[in-house]
């Protein structure tokens with residue numbers, strides 16, 4: 001049995017809780033009744049959702065700087081594929097046999113072109129670990145599958161992602177092939 005003191009204490013706890021809950025429900029009802037959103041307010045694009053007229057996609061502005069004139073772009077995260085900082089007009093499509101990117105980026109050409117040499121990882125069959133001795137892996141000829149051109153565009157939702165770099169060199173250089181097996185014990 002509860003003593004009188006315990007009964008008073010229980011009422012003191014329960015009553016304010018009841019009051020708060022009732023108030024919260026009343027508030028929710030109030031907003032549900034008052035706050036309705038028009039179609040134009042629902043999406044990020046602030047246009048009706050049933051008509052594409054005013055919402056042509058924006059492709060942004062692509063650099064016109066030629067290879068050799070552009071400035072390299074900081075990597076998004078350690079060993080991410082670097083963005084292409086220069087114009088690529090007229091360079092596409094890429095094929096295994098005809099691939100203008102190789103003219104400047106193959107390691108033996110890159111030095112004279114002032115370009116960044118294709119890294120060792122692209123000359124290894126990553127499936128088997130076989131060193132292809134200077135021959136580009138067949139999976140790598142389509143550079144644009146992984147490397148994309150930088151575009152200037154304003155985005156409706158800011159990207160707050162911040163890449164981690166264990167070594168600040170990694171902001172402009174990759175070392176994937178050297179660290180790929182980190183933490184893996186060989187037999």
Ligand code: HEC
Nearest residue numbers: 067068069070072082083084091101104114115116143147
């Ligand atoms: C005429 C030579 C030339 C051609 C062709 C060329 N590039 Fe480049 N590329 C460069 C140079 C030089 C740089 C360094 C930035 C600069 O000086 O403009 C570079 C930079 C890059 C980078 C940035 C590397 C980094 O570490 O930041 C990537 C990625 C790249 N190019 C990819 C490509 C792809 C893909 C193609 C083919 C569609 C291509 N390039 C064609 C010369 C060339």
Ligand code: HEC
Nearest residue numbers: 079080081101105116117119121140142143146173174176
């Ligand atoms: C399957 C995805 C993929 C393809 C295809 C690919 N790359 Fe890469 N590339 C990467 C990644 C990931 C990195 C960074 C990690 C590394 O070194 O492998 C990179 C790094 C690079 C770098 C920077 C090297 C450095 O020392 O920092 C250059 C230059 C480059 N690639 C050029 C090319 C060119 C040119 C082609 C086409 C012939 C190509 N890549 C095809 C994924 C790719």
